[in-house]
Every structure is written in structure tokens, then in C-alpha cells.
Amino acid sequence: MTHRRRQGRALQIASIAGIGALALAGCSGGGSGGGGDEPLQVLIGTSGDAETNAVQAAVDAWTEESGVAVEVVVASDLGQELAQGFAGDIPPDLFYMSWDQFQTYAADDYLEPYAAGLDNAGDFYPALADTFSYDGELVCDPKDFSTLGLVINTDLWAAAGLTDADIPTDWDSLATVAQTLTTGDTVGLSMGAEYARVGVFMEQAGGGLMDGDEVTADSPENVEALTYLQGLLSAGSLAWPADLGAGWGGEAFGNQQAAMVIEGPWIAGALENDFPDVSYQIAELPAGPGGQGTYTFSNCWGIPEGADTADDAASLVEFLTSDEQQLAFADAFGVIPSTETAAATYAETYPENAAFVAGADYAVSPVAFPGASEVVGEFNTVVPTLATADPQAILTTLQGQLEDAYSEVE
Amino acid sequence: MATRAPATARVRRRGSTRGGETAAGWLFVAPALVIVGVFLIAPILLALFVSFTDWNGRNSPLFNDRVDVVGLENYQAITTDDRLTRDLFGRALRNNLFYVLLVVPLQTALSLFLAVQVNRRLLKAKGFFRTAFYFPSVTSSIAITGVFLFLFQASGAVNAVLAWLQVDGPNWMADPRGVVHVLVGALGGGQPGGWGEPGFLGQSAWEWAAGPSVAQLVLIVMAVFTTSGTFMLLFLAGLQSVGAEIGEAAIMDGASPRQAFFGVTLPMLRPVLFTVLTLGLIGTWQVFDQVYLTRGTPAAATLTSPAYMAYDQAFTENEPGIAAAIAFVLFLIIIAFSLLQRFVLRDRDEPAKPFWRRRPRTIASADGGVAQGTARLRAGPTQKGVGG
Numbered sequence: 001m002t003h004r005r006r007q008g009r010a011l012q013i014a015s016i017a018g019i020g021a022l023a024l025a026g027c028s029g030g031g032s033g034g035g036g037d038e039p040l041q042v043l044i045g046t047s048g049d050a051e052t053n054a055v056q057a058a059v060d061a062w063t064e065e066s067g068v069a070v071e072v073v074v075a076s077d078l079g080q081e082l083a084q085g086f087a088g089d090i091p092p093d094l095f096y097m098s099w100d101q102f103q104t105y106a107a108d109d110y111l112e113p114y115a116a117g118l119d120n121a122g123d124f125y126p127a128l129a130d131t132f133s134y135d136g137e138l139v140c141d142p143k144d145f146s147t148l149g150l151v152i153n154t155d156l157w158a159a160a161g162l163t164d165a166d167i168p169t170d171w172d173s174l175a176t177v178a179q180t181l182t183t184g185d186t187v188g189l190s191m192g193a194e195y196a197r198v199g200v201f202m203e204q205a206g207g208g209l210m211d212g213d214e215v216t217a218d219s220p221e222n223v224e225a226l227t228y229l230q231g232l233l234s235a236g237s238l239a240w241p242a243d244l245g246a247g248w249g250g251e252a253f254g255n256q257q258a259a260m261v262i263e264g265p266w267i268a269g270a271l272e273n274d275f276p277d278v279s280y281q282i283a284e285l286p287a288g289p290g291g292q293g294t295y296t297f298s299n300c301w302g303i304p305e306g307a308d309t310a311d312d313a314a315s316l317v318e319f320l321t322s323d324e325q326q327l328a329f330a331d332a333f334g335v336i337p338s339t340e341t342a343a344a345t346y347a348e349t350y351p352e353n354a355a356f357v358a359g360a361d362y363a364v365s366p367v368a369f370p371g372a373s374e375v376v377g378e379f380n381t382v383v384p385t386l387a388t389a390d391p392q393a394i395l396t397t398l399q400g401q402l403e404d405a406y407s408e409v410e
Numbered sequence: 411m412a413t414r415a416p417a418t419a420r421v422r423r424r425g426s427t428r429g430g431e432t433a434a435g436w437l438f439v440a441p442a443l444v445i446v447g448v449f450l451i452a453p454i455l456l457a458l459f460v461s462f463t464d465w466n467g468r469n470s471p472l473f474n475d476r477v478d479v480v481g482l483e484n485y486q487a488i489t490t491d492d493r494l495t496r497d498l499f500g501r502a503l504r505n506n507l508f509y510v511l512l513v514v515p516l517q518t519a520l521s522l523f524l525a526v527q528v529n530r531r532l533l534k535a536k537g538f539f540r541t542a543f544y545f546p547s548v549t550s551s552i553a554i555t556g557v558f559l560f561l562f563q564a565s566g567a568v569n570a571v572l573a574w575l576q577v578d579g580p581n582w583m584a585d586p587r588g589v590v591h592v593l594v595g596a597l598g599g600g601q602p603g604g605w606g607e608p609g610f611l612g613q614s615a616w617e618w619a620a621g622p623s624v625a626q627l628v629l630i631v632m633a634v635f636t637t638s639g640t641f642m643l644l645f646l647a648g649l650q651s652v653g654a655e656i657g658e659a660a661i662m663d664g665a666s667p668r669q670a671f672f673g674v675t676l677p678m679l680r681p682v683l684f685t686v687l688t689l690g691l692i693g694t695w696q697v698f699d700q701v702y703l704t705r706g707t708p709a710a711a712t713l714t715s716p717a718y719m720a721y722d723q724a725f726t727e728n729e730p731g732i733a734a735a736i737a738f739v740l741f742l743i744i745i746a747f748s749l750l751q752r753f754v755l756r757d758r759d760e761p762a763k764p765f766w767r768r769r770p771r772t773i774a775s776a777d778g779g780v781a782q783g784t785a786r787l788r789a790g791p792t793q794k795g796v797g798g
Contacts, residue, residue: 079725079726080725083467083724083725083728086467086468086469087467087468087469087470087730089469089470101726104727104728105728108466108467108468108728109468109476110468193708240708242564242581242583242584242707242708243564243581243584244564245563245564245565245581370728371727373726373727374494374495374498374727375494378494378498378711381586381710381711384584384586384708401493401494404493404494405494
């Protein structure tokens with residue numbers, strides 16, 4: 001009896017000690033960037049297995065070369081996991097930094113400005129270098145990019161009696177083909193009801209939300225852009241995906257509810273998975289009264305400010321943004337390389353995506369200063385009502401909100 | 411007995427030194443205190459501190475040169491500053507208020523109804539029904555939200571059923587119109603003059619009167635569907651501790667079944683009702699999962715809640731100070747609503763006492779009622795016998 005009780009006590013002590021050890025291990029496990037023999041931690045937000053495996057393979061190749069161990073961690077909610085890492089003072093050594101959060105992070109001194117010192121600093125597209133510059137200095141290397149193009153369903157196009165010569169090059173021809181393609185359950189054109197799509201028409205009109213340091217949301221050009229879209233909406237040749245019962249433009253396109261959509265290169269993967277029978281081609285967005293215009297969206301490789309491992313991480317970035325490596329990524333998961341030379345090679349290898357690359361020459365980055373995302377989010381709730389709303393009133397409200405937010409940054 | 415005596419004596423002797431006992435007591439509660447302190451009290455105090463600072467989310471908010479105490483600035487940003495953040499907070503409060511006002515009464519009524527049904531003696535397959543009604547509560551709310559989004563698509567199952575009934579269903583999740591606005595519009599009315607001016611928290615009177623949006627109705631139906639099972643269990647436990655005899659006794663005394671339920675059984679369920687309403691209020695004011703999952707949908711602006719907005723401010727806008735301020739305003743709102751419903755549900759037989767000195771009636775204290783009822787039940791047949 002006593003023997004068994006003693007045994008029980010010993011077990012109890014052992015289990016408590018075990019739990020204690022586990023707890024301590026759990027606390028120390030989060031630390032990174034400290035000890036020399038710990039692997040570099042790379043936090044990525046992945047589009048799927050293809051991307052994860054490609055990044056893992058590239059990182060392994062670099063480890064072979066440099067002898068520095070690297071651990072790739074896939075985030076399920078990148079923004080939140082980054083914020084937690086920074087709040088706990090244990091950010092990952094290298095991470096994806098999205099264009100819309102970059103200015104906020106840079107303004108709060110989260111990011112090590114390593115990029116200007118690297119040899120390849122001058123190789124990137126100027127629009128991308130602009131996106132990831134803070135106070136005139138390139139902070140982090142863009143890892144790849146996407147632009148918006150006009151995705152055309154070639155079967156519906158041919159069925160409507162249209163040829164390659166009819167591919168729209170200006171607003172009038174876009175309105176005409178959209179009207180021609182609108183039949184029965186299919187609308188001619190669709191796109192997400194948000195600033196990141198509607199805004200390209202402002203650029204094409206020669207407007208935009210910002211002009212240097214000035215908020216220009218209520219400019220006549222922007223009014224013209226929204227009025228043009230309103231005309232398409234009331235003609236029935238443009239409809240938002242939600243009104244077609246689709247979650248986003250790609251779904252409306254795949255369901256053949258829209259003959260044309262404005263989307264980026266990511267639509268290729270989605271169509272291949274869900275709608276393999278839909279044949280399509282990509283054209284550049286038509287020019288408006290102010291010329292051509294599209295948006296770029298990109299991530300950069302962020303390094304936390306003041307990290308001990310910044311040198312290793314920067315040399316890993318240099319490896320990952322080399323032309324050769326970027327073309328391997330393009331091959332694996334369809335992104336467009338961020339350097340001009342690699343992008344040119346990409347356009348030759350994948351002529352079907354050449355229109356996206358061509359857009360990079362005149363593309364701009366959407367507005368993303370700290371605090372802008374709240375205002376843009378509010379604008380996105382108004383866009384679905386554009387059919388019946390007053391464009392001038394929408395833009396006047398937007399102007400006020402953007403000015404408030406921008407004055408906070410100054 | 412003889413062998414135990416020395417042990418008792420020893421315990422007594424040790425017990426005379428109270429200090430040792432106190433120390434042992436503290437030792438035994440220490441693990442619980444440490445866990446509650448580290449994981450509950452400290453984070454709350456830290457959040458309260460953060461709500462008064464301009465911390466940007468980098469490093470610790472404590473002992474950090476870059477963190478300044480800014481007083482009430484974060485609270486002003488969501489209440490008095492004439493800016494977008496304040497308007498968004500006003501809208502989130504408005505949305506959540508409609509949600510609370512509809513979900514709490516509906517889920518309470520439905521769960522009470524279900525509890526009464528599965529408590530019937532004559533009901534066959536009680537176990538089946540109890541499990542079936544409880545089932546939505548054990549399913550993850552994320553999964554259920556996903557299913558509901560599919561059901562309520564423009565061409566989804568719900569609209570297909572409505573089509574059989576010759577009803578043209580709305581595009582549920584894409585419809586930001588408030589139901590009151592829709593009704594007023596259907597009756598040929600419009601926005602009354604002067605109702606469009608920005609009012610309390612930046613929302614116009616017309617917006618405050620909008621009612622839940624069509625999209626929010628979906629979330630409301632879902633919340634009622636998922637939570638009523640849990641509360642049914644609480645009511646069921648209450649009904650069983652009250653017992654059927656009391657209702658029967660009331661019927662013997664000449665009450666109709668309806669009178670017996672509303673006049674006798676329901677008042678005895680008041681402690682359970684109090685619990686259900688309190689839990690319901692807290693749960694609905696903190697709604698987050700469904701809002702998080704429906705962000706980015708066309709009517710998302712009519713679905714936001716303060717809890718979701720706190721998340722958004724902390725992780726998207728990098729404004730942990732404003733996020734903490736929202737959390738504490740939400741805390742005050744929940745306290746206020748809990749006190750209000752406590753006041754409404756107060757026992758009117760008791761003399762008025764300040765609320766902090768009054769104890770809510772528990773099932774145990776309701777026992778006197780049970781005893782009385784049972785006594786009356788026993789007396790019932792006798793009286794009848796005498797009468798006959």
C-alpha cells in the first residue's frame with residue numbers, strides 16, 4: 001500500500017516536472033534572431049503548395065551555398081501573425097510584406113531599410129521601387145508583382161462575331177464590345193466592386209486619389225471615370241460579381257456570366273482549378289482620355305528593423321530576387337518577376353501573359369499611406385451603389401476622409 | 411474508531427497554529443491565482459493601459475521610450491472626433507444593437523419553447539430531439555457560417571425554396587438595405603426631411619432607424635439557430651428542478667395550461683431566465699466569428715461589430731490603442747445592459763435594495779416555492795375530496 005502510494009507520488013512529481021519543462025520549452029521556442037545556431041525564420045503567406053514548395057526549394061539551395069539554416073513558416077493570417085511577432089519582440093527574420101501594409105509598417109519603424117544597399121537596387125521596375133520606398137529610400141526588395149489586365153472569354157467573343165481587331169483600346173470601344181457581348185444571362189464586363197479595380201479608370205482618365213502630397217479624390221477626371229462606369233452599369237453591360245451571384249470577378253468569368261473581367265495573373269490558377277474548359281486571352285486595359293493606366297500589386301521581402309540576423313537575411317533576399325530565382329518562381333506559381341530583365345524573359349516565355357508585363361510600364365501602385373486602408377475600405381462599401389449614386393457626392397465624401405487621414409500622417 | 415483518535419488529536423494540535431494553516435491555504439490556491447493573474451487580470455490591466463497610449467504595436471507597451479501616454483485621445487477618436495474612425499464605430503455599434511435586440515429575445519423564446527417541448531412526459535424519442543436541438547451548438551460557428559453563406563447565395567437553396575412559393579428572394583448577403591427602410595419604401599414612404607443630417611456617432615437618424623440589413627438577418631437567423639440549443643439545456647434543467655407537480659397543482663386550482671405556464675412555471679424559472687438573458691447579451695455584444703468570415707462581402711459594412719472593429723484596428727490599422735479603447739467601451743456597454751436587464755427582472759416582492767446588496771434568486775432559494783407547490787398538490791385532492 002505504502003509502496004504504491006510512494007510510486008504514485010513519484011509519478012506525480014515526474015509529470016509536474018515534465019509539464020514545467022514543456023512550458024519552458026514553449027516559451028523559449030518563440031525566440032528567434034538571437035542565438036547563432038538557430039535557423040533563420042522566414043514567414044510567408046502562401047497561395048498554395050506550389051508556392052510553399054518553390055520557396056522551400058529556393059531556400060534550401062541558398063542554405064547549401066551559405067551554410068545558414070533556414071526554416072520556412074507558412075502563416076494562415078500573415079498580418080496578424082506579423083503584428084503578434086512585433087508586439088512580442090520576436091518577429092520573423094524575413095517575411096512577406098504586402099504593398100497595402102508597407103507604408104504603415106515603414107512609418108512605425110518596423111522595417112530595416114536594407115534594400116538601397118544591395119547591388120540589385122536599380123534593377124526593379126520604377127513603380128515597384130516606388131511602392132516600397134519610404135522617405136525616398138528603397139526599404140525592401142519587391143519579390144514579384146501583378147498588374148490588372150482585361151481577361152476576355154474567347155468563345156463568347158467569337159460567338160458575338162468579334163475578332164482580334166475589335167479588342168478595345170479606348171473607353172468607347174470598351175463600351176461598344178461590352179454592349180455587344182451582353183446577351184441573356186451574360187454581361188459584357190464585370191470586376192470587383194472596389195477601389196483596386198474601379199481606381200484604374202480614374203488613372204486612365206488622368207486622375208487618381210493622390211497627386212504627390214495632394215489629395216485629389218474629387219478631381220473632375222475622377223468624376224468622369226465614375227460617370228463612365230455608371231453609364232456602363234445603367235446600360236447593363238457592366239455588373240458587379242455579387243449581382244451575378246459570384247464571389248469575385250474570376251468566378252463570374254468562369255461561370256460565363258461575364259464575357260470580360262478586369263483581374264490579375266492570379267486568375268489563371270483559379271480558372272485552371274475550377275473552370276478548366278473556359279478559354280480566354282489577356283489584353284491590356286483600354287486607354288482613357290488620360291492615357292493608359294493600371295495598378296500593380298506586390299509583396300516585398302521585409303526584414304525587421306535592427307535584427308541581428310539582418311545581414312544573413314539580406315543576402316538571402318539577394319539570392320531570392322535574382323533573375324534566375326525569380327524566373328523559377330514564375331515557372332512554379334505564375335507570378336511576374338520584379339526586375340525588368342527577368343520580366344522581359346518572362347513575357348517571352350509566357351506570351352499569353354505578355355499583356356500583364358506590358359502594363360508594368362505605365363502601372364502605378366494604389367494609394368496605401370498609413371490610415372488610407374480605412375478610407376479605401378469605406379469607399380469599397382459605396383462602390384456597389386454606384387449605379388444609382390451621385391459620383392460627385394461619393395468623391396466629395398472620399399476627399400474629406402482622405403484629407404483627414406493624410407493630415408494625420410503629415 | 412480507537413485507531414483514528416490519535417490522528418484527530420494531531421490535526422487539532424496543528425490547527426491551533428493558524429498561521430501554518432493560512433500559509434497552506436495560500437499554497438493550495440496559488441496555482442489558480444497565478445493562472446488567473448497572468449492570463450486574465452494582467453492582460454486586462456495592460457489593455458486598459460494601452461487604451462491610454464499611442465503604442466504602435468512594436469515591442470512591449472511598458473518601459474518603452476517610444477510609447478507616450480495620450481490620455482483620452484483614443485476614446486475621443488471613437489466618440490467625439492468628427493472623423494471616419496468615429497463613424498465606423500458608430501456604424502458598428504448600430505449594427506450590433508440591431509443584432510442584440512433581435513437575437514436575444516428570439517433565442518430566449520425559442521430555447522424556452524424547445525425546452526418545454528422536450529420536457530413533455532408524453533414525448534417519444536426525447537433523447538433524439540434533445541440531441542437534435544443541441545446539435546447546432548456543438549458545431550463550429552465557422553463551419554455553420556460557411557454553410558449559411560452557401561444556403562443564402564443569390565441562386566442558393568433558400569431562394570430556390572422561396573421560388574417554389576412564387577417569392578422572388580433577395581440577394582441576401584449582398585443586400586445592405588435596412589429592413590425598416592425596405593418596409594417604408596414598400597409602403598411608398600421615403601426618408602423624412604432632416605433625418606439625413608449626421609447625428610449621434612456620425613450616423614444620421616435615418617441610419618439609426620434602418621433596422622438590421624437583409625444580410626444581417628441571415629446572421630441573426632444563424633445565431634438563433636446555433637445558440638438556442640445551449641440555452642434549451644439550461645431551461646430544461648430549470649424545468650426539471652421546478653418539477654411538473656406545480657403546474658399540475660395550478661391546473662387543479664383551475665388555471666388553464668397557458669395560465670399555469672405563464673403565471674406559475676415561468677416565474678419560477680426566473681433565475682434561469684436571468685442566466686440565459688445575461689449570457690445571451692454578453693455573447694451577442696461580443697459577436698465576432700460571423701463578422702470576420704463575412705468581411706469583404708458586398709454588405710459587410712452593415713455586419714460589423716465593435717469586437718470585429720477592435721480586431722481590425724489592432725491588426726490592419728496598427729492602432730492597438732484605439733482597439734483597446736473600443737474593447738473597454740464595449741465592456742461598459744455590456745455592464746450597462748446587464749444591469750438594465752437585472753433591474754427589469756428584479757423580484758418585485760422583495761423590498762427595494764441597492765442592486766449590489768441583492769442576491770439573484772437561485773434555484774435553491776426558489777425551493778420554498780417548490781415546497782409550497784408540493785404542499786398544495788398534496789392538499790389538492792383532499793380539498794376536492796371534501797368538496798365532493
